[in-house]
Amino acid sequence: MRVAIAGAGAVGRSIAQELVSDGHQVMLIERDRAHFDPNSVEQAEWVQADACELSSLEDAGMQLCDVVIAATGDDKVNLVVSLLAKTEFAVRRVIARVNDPTNEWLFTESWGVDVAVSTPRLLAAMVEESVTIGDVVRLMTLRQGQANLVEITLDEATPFAGRAVSELTLPRDAALVTILRGGRVIVPQPDDTLEGGDELLFVTTAAVEQDIKKALGY
Numbered sequence: 001m002r003v004a005i006a007g008a009g010a011v012g013r014s015i016a017q018e019l020v021s022d023g024h025q026v027m028l029i030e031r032d033r034a035h036f037d038p039n040s041v042e043q044a045e046w047v048q049a050d051a052c053e054l055s056s057l058e059d060a061g062m063q064l065c066d067v068v069i070a071a072t073g074d075d076k077v078n079l080v081v082s083l084l085a086k087t088e089f090a091v092r093r094v095i096a097r098v099n100d101p102t103n104e105w106l107f108t109e110s111w112g113v114d115v116a117v118s119t120p121r122l123l124a125a126m127v128e129e130s131v132t133i134g135d136v137v138r139l140m141t142l143r144q145g146q147a148n149l150v151e152i153t154l155d156e157a158t159p160f161a162g163r164a165v166s167e168l169t170l171p172r173d174a175a176l177v178t179i180l181r182g183g184r185v186i187v188p189q190p191d192d193t194l195e196g197g198d199e200l201l202f203v204t205t206a207a208v209e210q211d212i213k214k215a216l217g218y
Contacts, residue, residue, distance in 0.1 A: 068091045
């Protein structure tokens with residue numbers, strides 16, 4: 001897979017290093033000479049250019065990329081990069097970094113964004129996930145806000161302890177995708193049983209998040 005990353009600061013370089021370690025082709029696009037350091041991720045292709053300029057992106061070969069990640073520290077730049085990637089180069093998957101949570105509402109399909117990643121939201125979700133029992137914790141927004149990845153931790157007194165997954169009546173537009181139990185990752189099957197302390201991950205629409213909670217007896 002060929003991936004273009006706009007922004008070669010600490011975040012962009014870290015993403016690039018992970019991707020090249022997994023065998024992907026990575027192109028880092030950076031305008032600021034201070035952040036242009038090909039030695040930091042030697043396996044990546046480095047391009048010194050303004051990622052908001054259409055001609056620069058054409059010269060860099062963005063049209064050949066499967067995924068574009070807008071990872072700069074400026075939300076305006078990330079939105080422009082996302083829009084150009086989707087509308088001018090028809091990139092299949094566009095992921096954008098949200099620096100200021102108040103701007104998150106802008107990072108939608110209208111701006112070419114498939115997935116918006118808000119670091120403050122993720123950190124807050126991790127804190128809530130670690131201390132919240134029986135409540136819905138939103139971990140990530142998917143598909144231009146059409147669905148969310150949410151988590152609910154069952155308490156030890158859950159009425160579902162020992163009951164099969166097939167007995168869980170979920171609302172429409174909600175799916176149980178993973179059960180985290182200790183060090184295990186369980187892909188739920190109908191005959192699998194639930195236990196107190198299980199962390200349940202669901203993909204769902206925002207409209208039925210609270211219905212999932214009710215289905216679990218909370």
